[in-house]
Amino acid sequence: MPSPTTPGGSSAGAPSTGSKLVSGRSRRGEHIIQWLLAAAALVSVATTLAIVVSLLAETILFLQKVPITDFLFGTEWAPTFADPSFGVLPLVAGTLLTTFLAILVAVPLGLGAAIYLSEYATPKVRKTLKPILELLAGIPTVVFGYFALTFVTPLILQDLLGLEVQGFNALSAGLIMGFMVMPTIASLAEDAMSSVPAALREGAYGLGANRMQVSTRVVFPAALSGIVAGVVLGISRAVGETMIVLVAAGSIPNLTANPLDPVATMTAFIASIAKGDAAVGSVAYETLFAVGMLLFVSTLIMNMISIRFVRKFRQAY
Amino acid sequence: MTTSTQPVPAAKPVLRSEGEPLAPRVFRLVLQAAIALSILVLLTLLIDVLMDGGSKLSMDFLTSPASSTPAKAGIEPAILGTLWLIAVAAVVIVPLGVASAIYLEEYADPDRWYNRVIEVNIQNLAAVPSIVYGILGLAFLVRGPIELGATIMAGGLTLGLLVLPVVIIAAREAIRSVPQAIRQGALALGATKWQTTQRQVLPAAIPGIATGVILALSRAIGETAPLIVVGAAVFVTSNPSGLDSKFTALPIQIFEWISRPQEEFQLLAAAAIIVLLVILVFMNSIAIFLRNRYQQKW
Amino acid sequence: MTPTRLLTALAVTGTLAFGLTACGGDDETTSGGTASALKGTISIDGSSTVGPLMQAAAEQFNAENPDVEITVGQSGTGGGFEKFCKGETDISNASRPIKDEETEACKAGGVTTSQLEVANDGIAIVANPALAVKCLTVPQLSQLWKDDAVTDYKDLGVSGFTGKVSLYGPGTDSGTFDFFTDVINGEEGVSRKKYQASEDDNILVQGLQGDKTGLGYFGFSYYEQNADTLKLVEVDGGDGCVAPSKETIQDGTYKPLSRPLFIYPSAAAVKRPEVKAFLEFINEKSTEIAEAALFVPLTDEQLTASKAELEKIESGEAGSTPAA
Numbered sequence: 001m002p003s004p005t006t007p008g009g010s011s012a013g014a015p016s017t018g019s020k021l022v023s024g025r026s027r028r029g030e031h032i033i034q035w036l037l038a039a040a041a042l043v044s045v046a047t048t049l050a051i052v053v054s055l056l057a058e059t060i061l062f063l064q065k066v067p068i069t070d071f072l073f074g075t076e077w078a079p080t081f082a083d084p085s086f087g088v089l090p091l092v093a094g095t096l097l098t099t100f101l102a103i104l105v106a107v108p109l110g111l112g113a114a115i116y117l118s119e120y121a122t123p124k125v126r127k128t129l130k131p132i133l134e135l136l137a138g139i140p141t142v143v144f145g146y147f148a149l150t151f152v153t154p155l156i157l158q159d160l161l162g163l164e165v166q167g168f169n170a171l172s173a174g175l176i177m178g179f180m181v182m183p184t185i186a187s188l189a190e191d192a193m194s195s196v197p198a199a200l201r202e203g204a205y206g207l208g209a210n211r212m213q214v215s216t217r218v219v220f221p222a223a224l225s226g227i228v229a230g231v232v233l234g235i236s237r238a239v240g241e242t243m244i245v246l247v248a249a250g251s252i253p254n255l256t257a258n259p260l261d262p263v264a265t266m267t268a269f270i271a272s273i274a275k276g277d278a279a280v281g282s283v284a285y286e287t288l289f290a291v292g293m294l295l296f297v298s299t300l301i302m303n304m305i306s307i308r309f310v311r312k313f314r315q316a317y
Numbered sequence: 318m319t320t321s322t323q324p325v326p327a328a329k330p331v332l333r334s335e336g337e338p339l340a341p342r343v344f345r346l347v348l349q350a351a352i353a354l355s356i357l358v359l360l361t362l363l364i365d366v367l368m369d370g371g372s373k374l375s376m377d378f379l380t381s382p383a384s385s386t387p388a389k390a391g392i393e394p395a396i397l398g399t400l401w402l403i404a405v406a407a408v409v410i411v412p413l414g415v416a417s418a419i420y421l422e423e424y425a426d427p428d429r430w431y432n433r434v435i436e437v438n439i440q441n442l443a444a445v446p447s448i449v450y451g452i453l454g455l456a457f458l459v460r461g462p463i464e465l466g467a468t469i470m471a472g473g474l475t476l477g478l479l480v481l482p483v484v485i486i487a488a489r490e491a492i493r494s495v496p497q498a499i500r501q502g503a504l505a506l507g508a509t510k511w512q513t514t515q516r517q518v519l520p521a522a523i524p525g526i527a528t529g530v531i532l533a534l535s536r537a538i539g540e541t542a543p544l545i546v547v548g549a550a551v552f553v554t555s556n557p558s559g560l561d562s563k564f565t566a567l568p569i570q571i572f573e574w575i576s577r578p579q580e581e582f583q584l585l586a587a588a589a590i591i592v593l594l595v596i597l598v599f600m601n602s603i604a605i606f607l608r609n610r611y612q613q614k615w
Numbered sequence: 616m617t618p619t620r621l622l623t624a625l626a627v628t629g630t631l632a633f634g635l636t637a638c639g640g641d642d643e644t645t646s647g648g649t650a651s652a653l654k655g656t657i658s659i660d661g662s663s664t665v666g667p668l669m670q671a672a673a674e675q676f677n678a679e680n681p682d683v684e685i686t687v688g689q690s691g692t693g694g695g696f697e698k699f700c701k702g703e704t705d706i707s708n709a710s711r712p713i714k715d716e717e718t719e720a721c722k723a724g725g726v727t728t729s730q731l732e733v734a735n736d737g738i739a740i741v742a743n744p745a746l747a748v749k750c751l752t753v754p755q756l757s758q759l760w761k762d763d764a765v766t767d768y769k770d771l772g773v774s775g776f777t778g779k780v781s782l783y784g785p786g787t788d789s790g791t792f793d794f795f796t797d798v799i800n801g802e803e804g805v806s807r808k809k810y811q812a813s814e815d816d817n818i819l820v821q822g823l824q825g826d827k828t829g830l831g832y833f834g835f836s837y838y839e840q841n842a843d844t845l846k847l848v849e850v851d852g853g854d855g856c857v858a859p860s861k862e863t864i865q866d867g868t869y870k871p872l873s874r875p876l877f878i879y880p881s882a883a884a885v886k887r888p889e890v891k892a893f894l895e896f897i898n899e900k901s902t903e904i905a906e907a908a909l910f911v912p913l914t915d916e917q918l919t920a921s922k923a924e925l926e927k928i929e930s931g932e933a934g935s936t937p938a939a
Contacts (some may be wrong), residue, residue: 027509029511030509030510030511033511034420034424036416037416037417037419037420037424038420038424038425040412040413040416040417040420041416041417041420041421041425041435042435043413043417043481044417044435044438044439044442044481044482044485045434045435045438047442047453047478047481048438048441048442050453050457051445051449051450051452051453054452054453054456054457054461055449055452055456057456058456076808078808078812080786080787080788080812081787081806081808083808085808108351109351109354109355112347112348112350112351112352113348113351113352113355115348116348116349116351116352120345120348129352132355132356132359133355135359136355136359138535138536138539138597138601139359139362139539139594140538140539140540140541140568140593140597141539141541141542142539142541142568142571142572142575142590143362143366143539143571143590143593143594144362145572145575146366146571146575146583146586146587146590147361147362147365147366149575150365150369150575150583150587151361151362151365165825166822166825166826167821167822167824167825167826168821168822168825179355179358179359182355210338210341211341211345212340212341212344212345213341215344216344233444236444237444239446240445240446240447240448240449241446242446242447242448242541242542243541243542243568243572246542246572247572247575247576250818250822251813251818252811252812252813252818252822262811262822267446267448267542270448270451270452270546271448271542271545271546272813272815274451274455274545274546274548275545275814275815282697284788288452289452289456292448292449292452295446295448295449296445296446296449299444299445299446299449300441300445303440303441303444303445304441306444307437307440307441382674382677384674385667385670385671385674385908386907552666552670552673552686552687552688553684553686555677555681555682555683555684555685558684562656562684563656563658563684563686576815576817576818576821577817578817578820578821578824578841578844579840579841
């Protein structure tokens with residue numbers, strides 16, 4: 001797209017005659033304003049830098065005291081004891097277990113809802129259902145945590161299903177987290193499916209396919225990159241979620257794959273150490289940042305993957 | 318959003334006369350079940366909270382300070398803390414968010430690498446876990462160079478940074494939906510770029526921007542994890558009196574009460590949840606009202 | 616109306632609402648009694664055992680002095696001292712006496728302090744009601760808690776007491792942890808690592824409530840608050856099984872797990888009128904506050920000693936921090 005040579009820049013589709021109107025003698029004020037606006041936009045870059053710096057500084061201090069192999073591969077997490085262990089695997093296991101359970105719920109429900117909204121629902125139904133999904137997405141996570149702890153664990157898991165679970169367990173937190181993540185997946189997948197050109201659908205219907213075949217064999221594959229983006233973003237949200245797991249799964253590290261056990265995720269650990277408010281300079285304080293760094297890097301990787309997939313199906317954005 | 322039309326009427330295909338065959342019918346029912354299950358969980362959650370907390374709601378509850386005896390405990394400091402935090406956050410995100418959006422939409426050349434970096438950066442920030450923002454606030458604002466301590470200022474700024482990407486994205490959408498014809502008309506009449514932006518584009522985009530700001534703030538209201546890390550106090554006896562007060566907030570108070578094992582506190586938590594949800598519904602209604610009333614079809 | 620006018624209207628309403636809430640916040644009617652003119656903030660942090668006691672004190676104090684903002688954190692005795700010695704807090708709560716290195720740290724940070732007793736407490740051994748245990752001796756407790764060797768309760772040799780070991784207790788920043796390990800395991804800090812550790816006693820209570828083979832230790836006051844859902848285990852300190860109670864803690868028969876609870880005000884803070892008033896209030900109403908928060912009150916001797924100590928502090932004499 002041809003862009004004028006003046007610093008006025010170009011919005012998409014600006015006519016190439018634009019440059020004539022803002023000739024070389026653009027006012028000084030315009031320049032200043034542009035720099036001010038750019039400065040505002042740079043705040044976001046500064047934020048990212050600040051996050052990286054704040055995490056990195058303490059993590060480096062931490063890694064000077066604790067070898068990175070001990071940290072990443074150790075299986076015991078007891079950082080505050082007289083003879084401490086710094087293996088982060090129990091926290092990672094907690095995160096993976098709860099995320100896995102969440103995805104187990106969120107992917108089928110989210111994709112199901114997306115297909116229904118995109119291919120089956122009449123406009124009137126869509127108008128009622130979409131706000132409901134938005135409502136689900138807008139509920140604060142601490143409320144979900146409350147629900148998991150006081151309703152799902154005692155009434156559903158213990159009474160209804162008769163499972164031998166303690167008050168804190170990964171299953172309850174994971175399931176509810178699934179419902180929390182589901183709107184994210186549903187919304188992105190539905191966007192992707194709606195963007196599939198009508199011609200593809202109409203061609204299939206014209207050849208005699210029924211709605212199920214069109215949805216699953218035509219629309220779904222065509223929208224796959226957007227759908228994958230949604231799922232990856234959903235996983236990222238589950239990994240980064242704090243309150244639901246803190247309230248319902250507990251905050252005590254436990255290396256286990258059993259969903260009936262209490263677990264602590266990376267996020268729950270960060271919150272509980274910060275609540276106890278370890279003093280600056282202590283190793284406990286530094287573990288907060290080291291785990292935070294691990295969390296940030298994991299979600300960053302997932303977010304970048306998701307963004308690349310989104311780019312594949314959206315043209316310019 | 319695209320404008321794909323539904324290709325055939327929603328009724329079953331005319332070519333088959335014996336009704337919907339089994340597999341597609343099961344498929345459709347499964348899809349409907351997925352939606353029904355989600356709605357069911359949502360309803361159960363709301364009813365559960367209402368039943369647990371309804372009995373504790375009262376004027377006293379809304380106007381008393383927190384207390385270690387459940388019978389006397391109230392959420393006044395928490396409500397005021399939340400309002401103060403949101404005010405600080407709003408002061409941050411409105412100018413920064415709108416300015417960034419204007420820059421990215423009106424002034425930035427998308428082919429330049431630095432502008433692309435800014436864009437990708439904002440998308441990333443929108444997906445960073447909220448607790449990481451709390452760590453940022455702890456390291457930079459509470460301690461670190463600025464050393465505000467665990468005060469409303471620090472908490473509000475942290476929340477502001479957290480939802481800033483949401484505002485930027487929403488404001489960009491709003492600005493983008495203003496048709497080029499408006500801009501070109503103004504430029505053709507001799508206006509400078511800034512004049513065009515300030516007097517034509519922005520006013521047209523304000524409803525969308527306002528909606529975005531309100532939605533961002535309603536997200537900020539429900540955030541607990543960053544405030545825990547920043548250090549919202551465990552027990553606060555009085556209402557915040559300034560930007561340098563220690564504070565508590567509604568979600569924090571809810572979390573504190575949930576963490577107490579006595580059942581009375583769980584009921585209090587439910588009551589506070591009801592208050593929080595009411596505030597959120599109120600804010601979202603304003604946003605939806607704005608969107609519907611002022612949305613212009615160009 | 617046009618969008619710009621709407622925006623102005625919203626802004627005006629917003630500012631008004633904000634202003635009203637800001638003003639309205641100070642409008643608290645003091646229920647009876649004269650509102651005092653004391654103003655200021657008092658920042659308290661430390662032991663999670665002592666925390667609820669100070670919260671109760673703060674509430675009662677606020678009834679007569681609504682303009683004094685008191686915040687109570689619960690970072691643990693150790694964590695509280697770290698902050699206190701840096702000058703970040705005015706009063707530090709402790710469930711054990713201050714250690715030598717902490718006194719040093721305070722000196723380095725320019726903080727002088729003194730020790731005030733505020734209540735008595737016992738460490739209760741608590742179990743889930745489904746666990747079949749009535750009494751444990753000190754050697755048995757030590758065997759259970761000093762290292763990770765015991766994995767089933769039957770290893771302790773108490774008849775009928777079996778089950779997979781699942782333990783709960785405070786973390787290492789806690790004064791309760793320090794005291795317990797010192798008295799039971801013989802040396803402070805020596806403890807098994809495989810147990811559910813948390814500075815937040817509420818989490819321990821919740822964990823125990825849901826765990827059929829759960830056993831743990833924390834302050835007696837936390838047991839009292841949850842007596843209907845938990846079971847108390849008696850402790851044999853050498854003279855037979857004794858259950859903790861107000862009497863047995865005060866007269867020392869519940870041994871060795873009885874201890875006093877302390878607060879440490881900084882000399883700088885005491886110079887402020889609101890802090891002085893608060894400390895005097897705590898001393899005067901000591902018994903009521905303790906009973907309101909379900910703590911064991913000070914004995915009469917302790918009360919007189921405490922009052923004398925307070926007077927010494929107020930008259931500016933250097934803190935008489937006792938040996939650890």
